[in-house]
Structure formats: structure tokens, C-alpha cells
Amino acid sequence: MSTAPAGSRQALRPWAGTRHLLRLALRRDRVRIPVWVLALAATAGATVPALEATYAGQQGAPARGALTDNPAGVLMLGPSFGERSPSLGAMTVSELGMTLYVATAVMAVLLTVRHTRAEEEAGRVDVVRALAVGRFAPAAAALGVTFLADLAVAVGIAVALVVTGLPVGGSAVFAASVGLVGTVFGAVAAVAAQLARHPRGTTGLALSVLAAAFALRGVGDVLDPTDGSWLSWLSPLAWAQQTRVFVDTRLWPLALLLAATSVLVAAAALLGVRRDLGSGLLPERRAPDHAGRLLHSAAGLAWRQLRSGMVAWGLALAGFAAAFGSLTEEMNEAVEQLPEVARWMAIAPEALTDSFAAVMLLYLSLGTAAFVLAGVLALVREEESGTGALVVVAGTSRTRWMGMWLVVTALGALVVQGLAGLALGVGVAVSTGEQARVGSLTVAALGYLPGVLVLGGVAAALVGWWPRAARPVAWVVLAHALLVAVLGPLLAVLGPLLQLPDAVINLSPLQLTPAMPLEAPDGGTLVLLLAGTLLLGGAGMVGLRRRDLAG
Known part of the structure; x- marks a missing residue:
């Protein structure tokens, strides 16, 4: 032109x-x-x-x-x-x-x-x-x-x-x-x-x-x-x-x-x-003349930027969880009439409710993972807009800026995942009449959080070392976890058409997480996943400290 x-x-x-x-x-x-x-x-x-x-x-x-x-x-x-x-x-x-x-x-x-x-x-x-x-x-x-x-x-x-x-x-x-x-x-x-x-x-x-x-x-x-x-x-x-x-x-x-x-x-x-x-x-809402005390900190800025996403994801996942939870009795009846449904959704016929809840918690955890990736990758947007440079110039170290952002994102994931588990428990309780499901499924949902945070750690490492490719690569990683979660159970039905090697399937941290509440929590696995999250997050902060900020 x-x-x-x-x-x-x-x-x-x-x-x-x-x-x-x-x-x-x-x-x-x-x-x-x-x-x-x-x-x-x-x-x-x-x-x-x-x-x-x-x-x-x-x-x-x-x-x-x-x-x-x-x-x-x-x-x-x-x-x-x-x-x-x-x-x-x-x-x-x-x-x-x-x-x-x-x-x-x-x-x-x-x-x-x-x-x-x-x-x-x-x-x-x-x-x-x-x-x-x-x-x-x-x-x-x-x-x-x-x-x-x-x-x-x-x-x-x-x-x-x-x-x-x-x-x-x-x-x-x-x-x-x-x-x-x-x-x-x-x-x-x-x-x-x-x-x-x-x-x-x-x-x-x-x-x-x-x-x-x-x-x-x-x-x-x-x-x-x-x-x-x-x-x-x-x-x-x-x-x-x-x-x-x-x-x-x-x-x-x-x-x-x-x-x-x-x-x-x-x-x-x-x-x-x-x-x-x-x-x-x-018309835009008139901003106050002076920022509140919360915005004077890196954590406060992260909370201000991420809170709307946390509310939106939390309410959306809670709505889906409650709707699916209310289908528990119908799903149990379908499995009894048609065992192929159990094979499709990887449901154990001898523990129908626990199996169905485990499958739903896996899917809901993928939604929480999407919130985590969006939160971590917002750091790239903050850099590109120049906000990150202003925070650093104001006296906050790069490590603290990124570290506080990751902490706030993790706390938001805790709220979103807990709310999804609570809503699923309420839906299952309404469907089956088992009131104890509310508390047990809320706790079970939190057991998936370490696997979710590993995906956030991968995004943090990408932001620190390879910011230009952070968005597409991080979402591809989540897409892999989604495909493994959805297509993995279908292997029993589709046979060799969609077979995935075990090594590829096990690359997803959510597949390494015990299928709670069907399976008992594995403390060793959960600790390893948390350690992996910390290592990846630390690697991201080291990378951010060693490179120039985008302006």
C-alpha cells in the first residue's frame, strides 16, 4: 500500500x-x-x-x-x-x-x-x-x-x-x-x-x-x-x-x-x-484521583487485573458442575442399561457415582487450567503495554512482580476449583440424596489443583524465557491435556484408530493426578506435582530477570 x-x-x-x-x-x-x-x-x-x-x-x-x-x-x-x-x-x-x-x-x-x-x-x-x-x-x-x-x-x-x-x-x-x-x-x-x-x-x-x-x-x-x-x-x-x-x-x-x-x-x-x-x-467509569493502597503493591495490581476473570470462570464452571452433577442418577441408570457408556466415559460399574464424579472433576479442572493459563499469560500483555516496565521502574524487582502475579493466579485457581467442586457436590447431592457428597467432592476437586498448577508453571517458564511463543505453546499444552482427557477413555471404544502412546498420555499432569474420589489421594504424586510447579515458576522468574522487558 x-x-x-x-x-x-x-x-x-x-x-x-x-x-x-x-x-x-x-x-x-x-x-x-x-x-x-x-x-x-x-x-x-x-x-x-x-x-x-x-x-x-x-x-x-x-x-x-x-x-x-x-x-x-x-x-x-x-x-x-x-x-x-x-x-x-x-x-x-x-x-x-x-x-x-x-x-x-x-x-x-x-x-x-x-x-x-x-x-x-x-x-x-x-x-x-x-x-x-x-x-x-x-x-x-x-x-x-x-x-x-x-x-x-x-x-x-x-x-x-x-x-x-x-x-x-x-x-x-x-x-x-x-x-x-x-x-x-x-x-x-x-x-x-x-x-x-x-x-x-x-x-x-x-x-x-x-x-x-x-x-x-x-x-x-x-x-x-x-x-x-x-x-x-x-x-x-x-x-x-x-x-x-x-x-x-x-x-x-x-x-x-x-x-x-x-x-x-x-x-x-x-x-x-x-x-x-x-x-x-x-461512558467509562470515572477513576478515583488516587490509587488505593492495594494498587501500590505488585500483588494488588495482579488482583486488580485478574479478579474479573476469576469471577467469570468460577461462576461458569460452577454452573456447568451443578448441571452435570444433577445428572448423576440418570447416568447411573444409563450405565446399568448400557455398559458401553461406562467404557466411553471410563466409569467403573462397581462405583458409578465416584467414577462419574471423577470424570467430571477432570473436565472441570481443565476449565480451571484455562483460567490459570490466561492469568499467567496476561504477564505478556502487561509487558507489551508497558505496564510491566512501569512497575519495575517504580522499585519492584522483576522477580517480585512475576512472583506475586503467579501467587495471585494460584490463589484464584484455588477459589475457582473449590467453587467448581462445591457446585458439583451440590448437584450430586440433589440427584442422589447423599448430602456428604458436598464436602467430599469439594475436597476431591482441590486434589486436582497441583496438576492444574503445573500447566501454569509451564506457561510461567515460557513467559520468562520465550515470551513471543508463550501464548501459542501454552495453549497447545492445554489442548494436549484436553485431548488426552477426552480421547483417552475413547480408546477402549475406538481401538487402534485413536491410540496414543502411554508416554504421550502421561505428559499431561492431570493424567498423573489420582482420579479422586474414585482413587485415594497419592501424597507422593501431589508433592512431586507441586515441586514441579515451583521449579517451573522459579525458572520463569530467572528467565525474566535475565532478559529485557518488552516496551
Whole structure:
């Protein structure tokens, strides 16, 4: 792109330079987008044969029906659309649908914020706009990247479903619904970028809309578990589900998703004209004239930056834990009717409740690990924004700055994990009537914390020694732990198709953690995991002390 004379700025088309910016953004995300696409497509591809093996035979449909007829099951999966004996395709869409919708929406939000509000805050949009670039070009390129990523996800899911044996037509409609949910929430993030001033506020606002959409859809579906009530129709997630793929497939709900995307993109463009570059339309809360005493310390600054994430992750995991815990009795009945379910979820038939709780605690621990990684990797953002340098110049050593940040993150993980365990215990107690489960599962959840903190230690070491690669490598490590947790139990069902070497599986610290409450705590293993966390955190602080801070 070449510079334009000042007098010719008015002659620029609003979209001028979009193609060049789109190519640049795609180059920047040449790793990020393929990882999302492969992860979501692999999830779809692995689920079909697992469900086929698990629910095969005449007992399969009744066993699954015991799960989906429960209000908690409807809240998580959606309505049944009157399908009493679902086909493999219908079961796959029911199991996968909400997971893929939410995951694709989160991907779209993060990509849009990354290429809009985050670019503005970093000052790069000012530089770009000084060239021959139209007013709407940066936002158009950002949405272009997001929509192409959504398209790639849809294609990947469709291919995965067809390869595993599902009909082409239904697979294509379901994949299209997933991609269009992504475009809707990418456009929601574009609107949020005009309202909020900072990336975190933009992300929080967009994800709050996603959470509200999930809640409206869930409550509406519980009111009418067969078809969904009028309240469900207030949520774009319900529009995608109302395609009723493999049950009574219909295409017109996809038009609602397209229309919503178009309206939101137009709204983002209109709002963008009304604000100054770098500002937001929502009024900001007036800051006090003087910082409180807490912000005079490195620990206080870390708490100020991490507390909103701790609250959000804690409430989200607690909600999921309570919902899954309330399914305990239904899961026990399903295992008794269909032993293949136990093989799929690695549940021991002789200790059903303990096994189910152990599986749920493993999954919840992965959520806590995501909070820990986000907290530790925020150090990179603090460096890039210059805040880290200001803290050091003010007299705080680099070691103390990073050490206090890691301590606050660990304490936040303690709260998040404990809250998830408490909520799971309450759900199980309500389902089974065993009140003692509340305390025992809360304690068991804390037993997974050392393994979670090891993942945070890995991120800390990366931040200290290799900050530029810290974000992608740390999230790849968590993705490995997630794949091992999800695909490991499926090996008994899928056989050699998804076999992983034992050495690869044991690289995940959560796999080294005893499966509490099914297994007794292993003090030696937990101590080793804590020692590993301390060594990795210490290595990160040594690395930070030996290198220059980013400015």
C-alpha cells in the first residue's frame, strides 16, 4: 500500500485497502485458525464412531433418552424434537451441537476483538489509517478473517461427519449452522468493539451476550423439552438447533442467522462512524484521583487485573458442575442399561457415582487450567503495554512482580476449583440424596489443583524465557491435556484408530493426578506435582530477570 496525499484522503473509498489488510491478518493467524479448525473437526470426527459403538443396539436409545429427558440434560443439549428413537446422526447433532456452537462463537469473538479493538489499543490502526486505507477497511478485514475462519470450521466439520459415515445433506446443514453461529457472534463482537474502549471490555461484553443467549435457550428449552418454547427463539443458538438436522431438517432458520449477521455488521458500521478512533461509545467509569493502597503493591495490581476473570470462570464452571452433577442418577441408570457408556466415559460399574464424579472433576479442572493459563499469560500483555516496565521502574524487582502475579493466579485457581467442586457436590447431592457428597467432592476437586498448577508453571517458564511463543505453546499444552482427557477413555471404544502412546498420555499432569474420589489421594504424586510447579515458576522468574522487558 502506498501513502496518499493529504488532499486525496476524501477521495478514498471507505473499503479501500481491505484486501491487503485481510491478507496481513490471515498471515498473522496462519497458525491460530488451523488449530481451531482441526480441533473442532477432530471433535466432530471422534464423536460419531464413539456414539455408534456406545449406543448401538436396542438398548441404546432408551439409555440415552434417560439422559436427555432430564431438565439438566435439556439445559445442556437442547430439545429432543420428538425423536424418541434417534438415529446416529440425530444423536451426534444433539451431543455435539451446543459444544460446537459455543466453541465456534468464542473463536469468532476472540478473532474479531484481536483484529479490531486490540489493534486500536496497540496503536497499529493509527499507522494503517495514515496510508491509503479507507475508514471501514480495518474492521472489514477483521470480520473477513473471522468469517473465513467460520467457513473453514464449517467445512472441516462437514468433512469429518461425512468421512465417519453420516449423510452428506444433513452433515452440510449442521456444519452450516455451526459456521453461521460463528458469524453472528463475530458480528456481536464487532458491535461490542464500538461500545467498549479496551479489548478486555469488548471481549467481556461479547461473551456476556453469548452467555445470555445460552441461558435464554436453556431456560426456554426446559420449558418445552420437545420443541423449545418462545423464550428459546430469543437466542441465535436456538435458531441453529431449530434446523432439526437428521430429525426434520429445515433450512429457513439459517436465514435468521444470516439476517442477524447482516444487521449486526450494519450496526457496527453505523456505530463506528459515530466514535473517534481509540475511544468507545459507552461512558467509562470515572477513576478515583488516587490509587488505593492495594494498587501500590505488585500483588494488588495482579488482583486488580485478574479478579474479573476469576469471577467469570468460577461462576461458569460452577454452573456447568451443578448441571452435570444433577445428572448423576440418570447416568447411573444409563450405565446399568448400557455398559458401553461406562467404557466411553471410563466409569467403573462397581462405583458409578465416584467414577462419574471423577470424570467430571477432570473436565472441570481443565476449565480451571484455562483460567490459570490466561492469568499467567496476561504477564505478556502487561509487558507489551508497558505496564510491566512501569512497575519495575517504580522499585519492584522483576522477580517480585512475576512472583506475586503467579501467587495471585494460584490463589484464584484455588477459589475457582473449590467453587467448581462445591457446585458439583451440590448437584450430586440433589440427584442422589447423599448430602456428604458436598464436602467430599469439594475436597476431591482441590486434589486436582497441583496438576492444574503445573500447566501454569509451564506457561510461567515460557513467559520468562520465550515470551513471543508463550501464548501459542501454552495453549497447545492445554489442548494436549484436553485431548488426552477426552480421547483417552475413547480408546477402549475406538481401538487402534485413536491410540496414543502411554508416554504421550502421561505428559499431561492431570493424567498423573489420582482420579479422586474414585482413587485415594497419592501424597507422593501431589508433592512431586507441586515441586514441579515451583521449579517451573522459579525458572520463569530467572528467565525474566535475565532478559529485557518488552516496551
